[in-house]
Amino acid sequence: MTKDYELMVIYSPKLSSEEVERLNETILTQIKDNGGEIIKTDVWGRRYLAYQINKHNEGYYYLNYFKLESTSIKNVKSAFNINEQILRYMVVAKES
Numbered sequence: 001m002t003k004d005y006e007l008m009v010i011y012s013p014k015l016s017s018e019e020v021e022r023l024n025e026t027i028l029t030q031i032k033d034n035g036g037e038i039i040k041t042d043v044w045g046r047r048y049l050a051y052q053i054n055k056h057n058e059g060y061y062y063l064n065y066f067k068l069e070s071t072s073i074k075n076v077k078s079a080f081n082i083n084e085q086i087l088r089y090m091v092v093a094k095e096s
Helices: 017-033 073-081
Strands: 002-011 037-053 056-069 086-093
Touching: 002 017, 002 037, 002 073, 017 037, 017 056, 017 073, 037 086, 056 073, 056 086, 073 086
Parallel strands: none
Antiparallel strands: 002 056, 002 086, 037 056
16 A cells, blocks of 8 residues: 655765765665655755754754555665664654
């Protein structure tokens, strides 16, 4: 069953904006490779964090909207956990 998802990602501030853009494209490619469809991406840019994460006070915020089979979301999430340039992420299934 295909669901709509929102993915908020906070990337390390050590990266340049170009590197962050490439990293986000890599994540979107992983979603597509798992049968997903990208709806849109909102770039919030570099912002202060509410609290320190891994000794960082800032991060690059990206909000990605996509459709994906519910059985494939676990594969996509596992790729986020091993990437050290991602400070935090949250995937939320939107209600129909």
